[in-house]
Amino acid sequence: MTEPTWKAAEKALGRRVQDRRLSYTVLDDGAVIVNVTISSACSGCSETWEGHAPEECGSGCDSCGYTGRSRSTWGIPIEHYELSDDERRQRREMRRTAARIRERRRQRHA
Numbered sequence: 001m002t003e004p005t006w007k008a009a010e011k012a013l014g015r016r017v018q019d020r021r022l023s024y025t026v027l028d029d030g031a032v033i034v035n036v037t038i039s040s041a042c043s044g045c046s047e048t049w050e051g052h053a054p055e056e057c058g059s060g061c062d063s064c065g066y067t068g069r070s071r072s073t074w075g076i077p078i079e080h081y082e083l084s085d086d087e088r089r090q091r092r093e094m095r096r097t098a099a100r101i102r103e104r105r106r107q108r109h110a
């Protein structure tokens with residue numbers, strides 16, 4: 001079994017990654033890339049008509065192995081993928097405010 005990729009990523013970053021289920025690549029210069037896999041209709045055998053939503057699935061061809069769907073992996077620099085400290089703080093605030101509103105509502109109806 002190969003070493004989970006977040007281990008190398010955390011070593012390069014000197015901190016924990018936010019999601020250890022993801023796959024990471026550490027570049028030669030120490031930059032950490034998050035590998036995100038996106039599944040979509042195969043462009044080789046699906047069609048998009050103007051004014052219509054793209055097909056969910058193609059009819060199947062050589063390039064997608066007759067599944068009609070293709071998976072592509074995108075490398076996104078970790079600093080663009082993860083939430084910044086500010087964003088995380090804002091989310092915490094929002095959750096706290098929502099909890100406070102719920103609590104107040106509950107008290108009013110008690």
Ligand SMILES: [Zn+2]
Binds near residue numbers: 042043046064065
């Ligand atoms: Zn195809």
